[in-house]
Amino acid sequence: MSHHVLLLGAPGAGKGTQSKKLAAEYDLEHVTTGDALRARKDMETEYGTPREYMEAGELVPDPVVNEIVEAALSDADGYVLDGYPRNLEQAEYLSEITDLDAVIFLDVDEEVLVDRLTGRRVCDDCGANYHVEFAPPEEPGVCDDCGGELVQREDDTEETARERLSVYRENTEPVIEHFRQTGDLVEIDGEASPEEVFDRITDVLEEE
Numbered sequence: 001m002s003h004h005v006l007l008l009g010a011p012g013a014g015k016g017t018q019s020k021k022l023a024a025e026y027d028l029e030h031v032t033t034g035d036a037l038r039a040r041k042d043m044e045t046e047y048g049t050p051r052e053y054m055e056a057g058e059l060v061p062d063p064v065v066n067e068i069v070e071a072a073l074s075d076a077d078g079y080v081l082d083g084y085p086r087n088l089e090q091a092e093y094l095s096e097i098t099d100l101d102a103v104i105f106l107d108v109d110e111e112v113l114v115d116r117l118t119g120r121r122v123c124d125d126c127g128a129n130y131h132v133e134f135a136p137p138e139e140p141g142v143c144d145d146c147g148g149e150l151v152q153r154e155d156d157t158e159e160t161a162r163e164r165l166s167v168y169r170e171n172t173e174p175v176i177e178h179f180r181q182t183g184d185l186v187e188i189d190g191e192a193s194p195e196e197v198f199d200r201i202t203d204v205l206e207e208e
């Protein structure tokens with residue numbers, strides 16, 4: 001079984017959804033740069049705050065993100081890494097600080113991605129993830145788990161979602177191609193129910 005798992009995919013491919021399930025199933029740490037940066041949105045750095053980049057759909061500068069990942073990985077025994085690396089420089093940095101056992105790419109068509117992102121709602125209190133159509137809460141706007149208010153992420157408007165997809169194509173697709181060429185990439189069709197996609201991933205991990 002793999003204990004150092006990297007999940008790659010475009011915005012909305014289901015990395016967060018699947019990482020949470022994998023972390024629970026295999027007792028792994030869920031290391032996610034998106035959540036880590038959202039928790040530090042107003043942190044002052046020499047490049048400004050993460051918020052400025054995130055709300056525009058742009059990448060936060062590498063030194064800020066690399067430091068977060070290095071600290072998180074050094075505290076983790078087994079992990080599932082989600083949202084990093086997003087460019088070749090980050091991929092190079094990652095190869096210097098850890099070894100990967102499995103690299104999984106969730107493949108989802110672009111128009112499906114836009115529908116998933118614009119319909120996503122997250123709980124303001126506990127962070128649980130919903131979708132107005134594909135994974136609705138029992139009561140609209142209310143979290144099933146804790147009763148908190150469901151809100152839309154600031155970067156999930158259609159305009160910012162499309163900008164994030166364009167940043168992904170330019171910066172992160174070369175990372176996918178890099179792992180394809182090293183022969184490490186396992187490609188999984190991410191256009192199925194979350195349960196079906198999870199089964200596809202666990203089949204791969206249990207073969208490793």
Ligand code: AP5
Binds near residue numbers: 053119134135
């Ligand atoms: P981040 O938070 O990492 O966002 P992302 O990569 O754009 O990914 P998402 O969280 O949007 O999508 P996901 O794949 O996790 O999908 P989810 O499971 O939620 O990054 C945000 C920002 O932070 C970046 O833009 C950047 O500014 C910055 N940043 C982060 N990392 C960085 C880095 N390394 N370097 C520089 N900057 C960085 O699913 C989406 C929706 O679809 C949900 O509503 C869900 O319910 C639904 N869904 C999921 N699976 C399915 C399914 N199988 N069928 C139907 N619906 C589904």
